[in-house]
Amino acid sequence: NAGVTQTPKFQVLKTGQSMTLQCAQDMNHEYMSWYRQDPGMGLRLIHYSVGAGITDQGEVPNGYNVSRSTTEDFPLRLLSAAPSQTSVYFCASSYIFFSSTDTQYFGPGTRLTVL
């Protein structure tokens, strides 16, 4: 299993540009999520999905869009990049969100800089 993969690893954008961060998992996990990590602030949940066709907002959803057309893929779209979106983005997945025996698997992260 490749686990959770993210592409690209690094990206530089200009203000106003749009782009999609890719996330895929091959573990047949139902729950997938996107986080951003900023210095001194910890991780914050952007959007999550509990299954194909179902998405919902997390703590900081503004400026981001998601869709879940398949169990495997959960892309994150930046509609019009802003310098405040400079961050490290992590994708994660788990089999069942509320299971006490479950665990979350994280992707390697994407470092995004918006100029």
Place this chain on the structure above:
Amino acid sequence: KNEVEQSPQNLTAQEGEFITINCSYSVGISALHWLQQHPGGGIVSLFMLSSGKKKHGRLIATINIQEKHSSLHITASHPRDSAVYICAVSLNNNDMRFGAGTRLTVKP
């Protein structure tokens, strides 16, 4: 006030020492997670617990639901344990909140 508070923010220990990292939360939760972030940035899930205690090797995690408090203990610490340890809580609505992390350095 952050919904998840960790202490200490930074911790330096000598190899072999017993280490405790604390996490307090102020919201209703369905589970609590302890994560480890390596110096290279990768994040690994260590524990997910909703009650009691879990042990994995030299790591022990406990949670007291009534007091809204969890601790992560590392016995016989080693330099390879140096990392940022993050406490996170699963809210009852599928959302998650994270602590700011505790940076642990274990010196040989």
